[in-house]
Amino acid sequence: MARITRDEVAHVAGLARLRLTDDELERFTEQLGTVLDHAADVASLDLAGVPRTAHAMAVTNVLRPDEPRPSLDREEVLRSAPAVEANRFRVPRILGDAP
Amino acid sequence: MTDVGRVVPEDAGGAWEMVVGLEVHTELRTATKLFCGCANLFGDEPNTHVCPVCLGLPGSLPVLNQRAVELAMAIGTALHCEIRPSTFHRKNYFYPDMPKDYQISQYDEPINVSGWLQLPGGRRIGIERAHLEEDTGKTAHAGSSGRIQGAEYSLVDYNRSGVPLVEIVSAPDMRSSTEARAYATELRAILIACGASDGKMEEGSMRVDANVSVRPGPGAPFGTRCEIKNLNSLRSLGRAVDYEAQRQIALLESGDAVVQQTRHWDEGEGRTVALRSKEEAYDYRYFLEPDLVPVVPDPAWITAVGAALGPLPAERRARLVALLAGAVPAVGEGFPDPDVGVDAEGSPGVSDAEREQILTVVDLGLDGLVVAAVAGGVPARLALARTANEAATDAGAAASLDPGAYTTLLGMEVAGTLSATQVKAILSDLLAHGGGDPVELARARGFEAMADAALVTVVREAVDAHPAEWVRYRDGEEKLAQFFVGQVMKATRGQANGKGVVAELERLARE
Structure with missing residues (x-):
């Protein structure tokens, strides 16, 4: 049985706001299945006694002092925006509430 | 039961019990944002405190602010939490207040868990967790109504994007709007005392969401809850919680069910309203933030933060x-x-x-x-x-x-x-x-102490000017002393010392 269905891929694509063609759905379902097969191989290893890690590097507490650094120039920032009004980014109408 | 009784219709016999849990977001009083060196300042010109990190530009990398971690630990200490090793996740969603399209937040391993807050009345409210996350940018909705619904477009200011927040989640331990307000008031006082927050609800630096449900009585299983947002003051919190409990009771008593949903408090209308929303259950696809490593506070660090707490x-x-x-x-x-x-x-x-x-x-x-x-x-x-x-x-x-x-x-x-x-x-x-x-x-100001001699003269003048009152005072009507103090204050424009006037009156009465 496939590890991921075409419907699941379509759902995830929807969450990521990706519009996929039928061909692409087919192709990504197969590719993501291969990725999940590999994950299953890793998951099948006997890792009893191996501590859980949250990062590939065994590093913790990477912190910076609370000291301000210069921000970007506003003109420069807003020049990259598709639309600007009153020094704010102008974006399309938002449906619904912020999640 | 008295508080609960207030929200229950007379004919309900006071049987329903309200259950409230609060989620409080507080902005931290740091100099800079959580993951970049942009200034953490409220009220400045829009988009003046932004950089590649808080604008979500490709290739930028977050670096965690040490002070923010320490303030979070201070909050955890003050709320009697266990301070733990913690990690950060990406919470994915599409909304223009978050230019990265994800918010960095602590998820299954928050820095503080399992604490409590004691209300001034003595009751303890459980704290489930208090975790670090970043704030979002600020959107303003343009169009006829100025609100989300009916807006033609939105304007975004990213000065607030990436400002450090701690979200404090209580257990569903409150049983009335009075307790909910007392909890929010005490938490605010604690956050201010920790130096973590300025506690300004009206400026949005402390934001309260309420989870409200009702059940047939103490000990019954919890009912379906609704989350109430947009509570901008303690007064709104109290009113919204009472309204929402009332609404749920009315639904249940007419045989309907409470639908789990997020509702907004409309202060002007005095009611909560469900926002039109396509999907109620969000799929945030949380995963570990690969650009950040775990924060592991050692005992010495935890002790030092606790010792610095006043x-x-x-x-x-x-x-x-x-x-x-x-x-x-x-x-x-x-x-x-x-x-x-x-x-x-x-x-x-x-x-x-x-x-x-x-x-x-x-x-x-x-x-x-x-x-x-x-x-x-x-x-x-x-x-x-x-x-x-x-x-x-x-x-x-x-x-x-x-x-x-x-x-x-x-x-x-x-x-x-x-x-x-x-x-x-x-x-x-x-x-x-x-x-x-x-x-x-x-x-x-010319407030030289009024010389005793001058005071004696003024008191004497007041007595002479009001012989009838003086006789009554002398015959034991002590409250008339205040009448003479008032007369002397008027004559001296407040410069006399009230106690000195009374002393002089008493001396005159003995003469």
Whole structure:
């Protein structure tokens, strides 16, 4: 049985706001299945006694002092925006509430 | 049950019980944002504190702010939490307030878990977690209504994007709107005392969401809950919680079910409304943030953060209660038992008005002034009243007052050198000028102590002008003393010392 269905891929694509063609759905379902097969191989290893890690590097507490650094120039920032009004980014109408 | 009873229709027999849990977001008082060096400042020109990190530009990398972690640990310590190794996740969603299209937040391994907060009445409310996350940008909705629905487009300011937040999630332990307000009030006082927050609900630096459900009575399984957002004041919180419980009870009593949903409080209409939303259950696809490593506070660090924490509001209130009961503060003395809340039964001799004064003074962080004044010989009740009623009118300036100057000023009132009216005038000078020498200020205002001889003359004139009142006073109608004090104050435009006037009246009456 496939590890991921075409419907699941379509759902995830929807969450990521990706519009996929039928061909692409087919192709990504197969590719993501291969990725999940590999994950299953890793998951099948006997890792009893191996501590859980949250990062590939065994590093913790990477912190910076609370000291301000210069921000970007506003003109420069807003020049990259598709639309600007009153020094704010102008974006399309938002449906619904912020999640 | 009395509070619950208020929201229950008469015919319901008071059987329903309200269950409330609160989620409080507080912005942290850091100099910079959580993951970049942009200034953490409210109210500046839009999009002036932004950089590649907080704009979500490709290739930028977050670096965690040490101060934000320490403030989160301070909050955890103050709320009796276990402080744990923690990680960050990406919470994915598409909304223009978050330019990265994900918010970095702590998910299954928050830095603080399993604490509690004690209400001034003594009841403990559980704290499930208090975790770090970043704030979002600020959207304004343009169009006819100025609200989300019906807006034509939105404008975004990213100054707030990436500002450090701690989200404090309570257990569903509150049973009335009164308790919900008491919890939010006490939490706010604790956050301010920790130096973590300015507690300004109206500016959005402290935001409260309420989870409300109802059940047939204590011990029954929890009902379906609704989350109420857009609570911009403690008053809104109380009203919204009562309204929502009432709404749910009405639904259940008419045979309908409560639908789990997010609802907005409409302050003007006095009701909660469900927002139109396509998908109720969001799929955030949380995964570990690969650009950040775990935060693992070691015991020495946790101890150091705890040691830097000053006394918390409960201890400080208990200290003022002790002062009113006659305790004399000494340098370096320990604090009394914080479990003695100000309205606990263990505080005899504290009137309702004094309890309010204590709450005010501690809330504004002015209790140090009271303690200093009492240590300097000022009676506790006078020190408390002047601080809560006069100094508190400009709390910002009062907080930076020199306790020595404040003690000197109140001492002049105690000694009778200045009248109460004069002391209040000079206090307002001290607050307006950000300090000064009370003795100099009194001289500058012409508040030389009224010479005894002058006072005797003015009192005599008042007595002569009101012979009928004088006879009644002399015959034992003591309350007329206040009438003569009023006459003398009028004649001297408040410069006389009230106690001196009464003393002179008493002397004349004995003649």
